[in-house]
Amino acid sequence: xxxxxxxxxxxxxxxxxxNLPCNHSTISGNEYVYWYRxxxxxxxxxxxxxxxNNETNxxxxxxxxxxxxxxxxxxxxxxxxxxxxxxxxVRVASWAGGTSYGKLTFGQGTILTVHP
Amino acid sequence: DGGITQxxxxxxxxxxxxxxxxxxxxxxxxxxxxxxxxxxxxLRLIYYSQIVNDFQKGDIAEGYxxxxxxxxxxxxxxxxxxxxxxxxxxxxxSKDRGDSYEQYFGPGTRLTVT
Numbered sequence: 079x080x081x082x083x084x085x086x087x088x089x090x091x092x093x094x095x096x097n098l099p100c101n102h103s104t105i106s107g108n109e110y111v112y113w114y115r116x117x118x119x120x121x122x123x124x125x126x127x128x129x130x131n132n133e134t135n136x137x138x139x140x141x142x143x144x145x146x147x148x149x150x151x152x153x154x155x156x157x158x159x160x161x162x163x164x165x166x167x168v169r170v171a172s173w174a175g176g177t178s179y180g181k182l183t184f185g186q187g188t189i190l191t192v193h194p
Numbered sequence: 195d196g197g198i199t200q201x202x203x204x205x206x207x208x209x210x211x212x213x214x215x216x217x218x219x220x221x222x223x224x225x226x227x228x229x230x231x232x233x234x235x236x237l238r239l240i241y242y243s244q245i246v247n248d249f250q251k252g253d254i255a256e257g258y259x260x261x262x263x264x265x266x267x268x269x270x271x272x273x274x275x276x277x278x279x280x281x282x283x284x285x286x287x288s289k290d291r292g293d294s295y296e297q298y299f300g301p302g303t304r305l306t307v308t
Contacts, residue, residue: 121198121284121299122237165236181227181252182297184236 082166087189090160096153098188100166103147108171111142112182113151115162115190122165122184125151129171156192163187197221198300200285205305207279215270215303217285224289226268227297230254231282243268272305279307 083101090096102111112127126133126140128149133140139152153160165187198219207213219226225244229237239252243262257276262268268287272279284302289295 119282119302119304121286121302122297123299124296127296181239181242182237184229184238186234186236 082168082185084164084166084185084188086186087191090153090156090190090192092158092192092194093155096156096160096190096192098151098153098164098166098190099148100151101148102166102168105146105168106170107146109168110171111140111149112167112169113138113140114165114167114182114184115160116165116187117159117162125164156190158192158194161190161192163189198285198287198298200283200300200303202303203301205303207305207307209307210274211307212274213272213279213305213307215272215283215285215305217268217270217300219266219268219285219287219298219300221287221289221298222265223287223298224265225287225295226262227286227288228252228258228260228268228270229284229286231284231302237284240270272307279305281305 110127110129113125114122116122125138128140142149165184167182201216227242228240231237238254240258241252241260243249246262246265249260249262257273259271282302282304285300286297288297
């Protein structure tokens with residue numbers, strides 16, 4: 079699975095959009111990008127995932143560059159409850175013969191602090 | 195409510211003792227996972243299971259053992275062979291190992307061994 083690089087920390091004002099970048103320059107065409115977040119002392123929570131198209135759900139949007147070497151998670155209207163560690167994870171698709179069997183490899187993530 | 199339960203939330207043991215962490219899910223998920231998290235670090239996979247009576251080692255399986263006798267249960271035993279057992283342990287499950295199936299995590303068990 080490709081390696082990811084994220085900034086260690088970011089700040090965001092409440093009500094503004096939070097844009098969290100992730101670099102995955104070695105990603106291959108059969109690797110998905112996943113985002114999870116972990117609020118302090120809780121289990122991680124799934125946010126969104128994508129392969130090459132931009133994706134949106136009720137929590138966030140995922141923008142993947144055309145060359146797929148980086149992506150951005152967007153929380154459109156951040157609240158204080160969005161303060162958490164955000165993890166960007168890349169994983170080989172099972173349809174491509176990936177043997178990760180659902181394994182998620184978590185790096186250190188980005189600590190997002192939303193302030194009033 | 196469907197979900198994953200882990201008990202207890204906090205666990206204290208003396209060095210040299212084996213300890214078993216509980217993980218139960220009522221989501222009817224086939225796949226289950228155990229992760230370990232150390233302070234300031236991401237999660238690392240210990241063991242995973244895709245179906246009943248089958249499980250595979252993850253990245254850091256040494257000193258741990260698991261069983262999967264029932265679909266809804268995946269207990270983890272931390273043995274005395276685990277050199278640094280103090281950590282936050284997280285259990286997760288997913289419908290299967292497919293790409294579109296998110297992993298749901300339990301609240302975790304914080305184990306302290308002294």
